[in-house]
Amino acid sequence: MKNNTKQNGQHEDIKKLGKLIEKIDFAMFTTMDDDGTLRSRPMSTQQVEFDGDLWFFTGADAAKVHEVRRQQQVNVSYANIKKQEYVSVSGQAELVRDRAKIKELWNPIYKAWFPGGVDDPNLALLKVHVEKAEYWDSPNSTVVQLVGFAKALVTGQSYEGGENKKINLASPMA
Amino acid sequence: MKNNTKQNGQHEDIKKLGKLIEKIDFAMFTTMDDDGTLRSRPMSTQQVEFDGDLWFFTGADAAKVHEVRRQQQVNVSYANIKKQEYVSVSGQAELVRDRAKIKELWNPIYKAWFPGGVDDPNLALLKVHVEKAEYWDSPNSTVVQLVGFAKALVTGQSYEGGENKKINLASPMA
Numbered sequence: 001m002k003n004n005t006k007q008n009g010q011h012e013d014i015k016k017l018g019k020l021i022e023k024i025d026f027a028m029f030t031t032m033d034d035d036g037t038l039r040s041r042p043m044s045t046q047q048v049e050f051d052g053d054l055w056f057f058t059g060a061d062a063a064k065v066h067e068v069r070r071q072q073q074v075n076v077s078y079a080n081i082k083k084q085e086y087v088s089v090s091g092q093a094e095l096v097r098d099r100a101k102i103k104e105l106w107n108p109i110y111k112a113w114f115p116g117g118v119d120d121p122n123l124a125l126l127k128v129h130v131e132k133a134e135y136w137d138s139p140n141s142t143v144v145q146l147v148g149f150a151k152a153l154v155t156g157q158s159y160e161g162g163e164n165k166k167i168n169l170a171s172p173m174a
Numbered sequence: 175m176k177n178n179t180k181q182n183g184q185h186e187d188i189k190k191l192g193k194l195i196e197k198i199d200f201a202m203f204t205t206m207d208d209d210g211t212l213r214s215r216p217m218s219t220q221q222v223e224f225d226g227d228l229w230f231f232t233g234a235d236a237a238k239v240h241e242v243r244r245q246q247q248v249n250v251s252y253a254n255i256k257k258q259e260y261v262s263v264s265g266q267a268e269l270v271r272d273r274a275k276i277k278e279l280w281n282p283i284y285k286a287w288f289p290g291g292v293d294d295p296n297l298a299l300l301k302v303h304v305e306k307a308e309y310w311d312s313p314n315s316t317v318v319q320l321v322g323f324a325k326a327l328v329t330g331q332s333y334e335g336g337e338n339k340k341i342n343l344a345s346p347m348a
Contacts, residue, residue, distance in 0.1 A: 037247060037305070038264055039262055040204070040262040075212035075249075077202035077251060080255070090211045134213070136216060
């Protein structure tokens with residue numbers, strides 16, 4: 001029974017995480033460079049129901065693909081300052097060249113920069129297998145909560161006004 | 175002459191970077207955890223004229239301080255989705271407990287979570303010495319530019335519609 005409750009809670013957390021990500025299209029995708037530098041760049045998350053993996057289109061020859069091959073650990077962050085919603089996702093990234101998956105996620109508007117369409121040999125996907133996630137979600141209703149939330153923003157610590165949930169997808173029974 | 179022109183260009187780039195950062199209060203601050211996980215959390219950038227360092231208030235006992243002591247390399251990203259402005263800053267972070275600097279950046283509203291004020295022994299600063307930075311800034315005027323920008327977002331590559339500038343602060347003559 002206890003495990004069920006925990007699993008249901010976990011399920012709700014993942015659902016909530018998926019909703020937050022869905023609302024914020026553009027993520028900052030952080031990788032580690034050859035010299036240990038952490039770099040981030042804006043990336044558009046492919047809209048599919050969140051099941052623990054995030055998907056991004058990429059050129060197979062992009063610098064970040066090289067970085068991910070060397071160091072799979074990445075961070076994907078989502079920030080909606082206006083709504084004070086923030087998500088940190090940690091996971092392992094890998095290049096996926098599976099044509100079936102590319103076709104599944106393909107949208108004709110992408111043809112502008114992959115003129116060969118789904119058959120463009122440089123067209124590929126970056127899949128991030130989520131291991132850990134954290135989100136900050138302010139209900140945004142009272143000044144106390146905003147102050148509490150501001151505390152989290154200034155100090156990076158959790159606050160009582162809103163939610164700060166940590167989710168561990170790698171070991172759901174933990 | 176050539177060097178002067180380059181330095182002036184560099185100066186303009188840094189000024190532009192400072193302006194973009196100033197407009198986006200809340201950054202996602204990415205550190206490396208003990209197990210190699212990349213984690214990010216929202217942090218409020220202290221508003222001072224940008225000279226190559228970014229400043230954040232922190233509790234000296236915060237988890238990220240521990241992480242930064244072990245691995246100084248961090249990424250600080252700024253995202254304004256509505257304006258399609260994105261900044262990636264790479265640098266070395268360090269804990270600063272200098273009371274003069276704390277007093278300089280102190281604002282009485284912080285007393286809510288550091289009740290001891292500037293003399294709270296746990297109150298400290300995280301300083302990020304910027305080594306590399308990149309920004310995406312869409313002039314947002316024509317459809318072509320938006321498509322171009324969308325390309326950068328989807329593929330992580332630079333686009334011609336707006337600007338994608340890389341700035342290297344560590345070696346300004348490079």
